[in-house]
Amino acid sequence: xxxxxxxxxxxxxxxxxVDALDQSIEHLxxxxxxxxxxARHRALSQSAKPRLFNARWLKAAAIAAVxxxxxxxxxxFSTTDTQPMNSDVFELIVVNEDxxxxxxxxxxxxxxxxxxxx
Numbered sequence: 001x002x003x004x005x006x007x008x009x010x011x012x013x014x015x016x017x018v019d020a021l022d023q024s025i026e027h028l029x030x031x032x033x034x035x036x037x038x039a040r041h042r043a044l045s046q047s048a049k050p051r052l053f054n055a056r057w058l059k060a061a062a063i064a065a066v067x068x069x070x071x072x073x074x075x076x077f078s079t080t081d082t083q084p085m086n087s088d089v090f091e092l093i094v095v096n097e098d099x100x101x102x103x104x105x106x107x108x109x110x111x112x113x114x115x116x117x118x
Contacts, residue, residue, distance in 0.1 A: 028036075
């Protein structure tokens with residue numbers, strides 16, 4: 001609340017309000033004062049308990065979830081489509097590296113069968 005007031009009227013109004021509130025407290029009966037005191041103690045005890053859903057943590061979790069969704073979407077949609085390798089190019093690569101094995105196709109077929117059998 002702003003304590004600076006521009007003119008005397010504001011100060012006078014503030015003083016009247018404070019005086020009226022002070023007088024209303026003085027004329028309260030015992031049961032009302034007891035209930036107000038109990039409500040005050042309940043409010044103070046509630047403020048001391050840690051909350052499971054603190055507003056700061058909820059905001060932080062919401063921001064983290066949005067950022068995670070954005071990064072996940074960006075990664076999913078930014079992947080480039082890979083083109084399948086041309087089989088002719090693949091054969092040239094294989095033939096150039098393992099030319100001796102390609103000469104004996106029966107031996108290569110036997111090796112593949114042995115690998116799958118074990």
